[in-house]
Amino acid sequence: LSPDGRRLAISLGGESGEAVWVKELPAGPLSRVTLDSAAAFRPRWLPGGRALSYVANTSDGLELRRVAADGTGGAELLARNERALFEGAVSPDGRWIVARTSGGIGRQGRDIVGYRVGDTTAVPLIANPAFDESAFALSPDGRWIAYESDETGRREVYVRPFPATNGGKWQASTNGGMAPVWARHGRELFFVDAARRMTAVSVAGGSEPHFGERRALFTLAPDDYLDDNTYYAPFDVGPDGRFIMARRVRSETEAPPLIVVENWFTELRQRLQQR
Secondary structure, X not given: OOOOOOEEEEEEXXXXXXXXXEEEOOOOOEEEOOOOOOEEEEEEEOOOOOXXXXXXXXXXXXXXXXXXXXXXOOOEEEEOOOOOEEEEEEOOOOOEEEEEEOOOXXXXXXXEEEEEOOOOOOEEEEOOOOOOEEEEEEOOOOOEEXXXXXXXXXXXXXXXXXXXXXXXXXXXXXXXXXXXXXXOOOOEEEEEOOOOEEEEEEEEOOOOOEEOOOEEEEEOOOOEOOOXXXXXXXXXXXXXXXXXXXXXXXXXXXXXXXXXXXXXXXXXHHHHHHO
């Protein structure tokens, strides 16, 4: 959702590939804003609401780009890394680009890195190769970064100061935690616990965050989009406190597709020889 809550940025797939679109709420037009051939997904609004960052799948790998919210002017490169970037955002003060790297399918090692605007060198913000650190969320005032980590053996939500992330670490969740999102006023943090309950916790300011009582707001339905292979927040909360979420659409009469791959072993041998 845009900073004013009046527009929705979303990635949609179709015959022409995956692209970022902007929807005027509640019943306005839906307009495509990424117009090249690179698959585009996971958009985030930049400060001010006039532009978006998103991940582009290019021939050189996954990189972070910027595009105007009305689609004019073409896309600009924000950040590129030797490790694929699967999520990114610009800090509220516009001085930092924050991104999350890939750990690889079935492996740990997802990290959160930062780039000072104008610099191409990545600064490790929260990066321990033994664990997954992902699904980051910058507070509206830019003082804190919330994220999820599996350092205890299951995912929990933590908060650190930003950009000096080594200045402290505080655990915000107590019963598992995924996909943190800040309230627009910055005094509340939302996340999903191990029982798939959307949970709210108040966050008092000061030299360190102080968390209030954790309150379960509602339970995610089985088709609400969030599972163990989701390393970002696939939902948002508006200025009015209402959530917007993605939901899988399934038909009870729809049969699963049958995919037949011919000459599979021949192709596999050829690929192994090429390596």
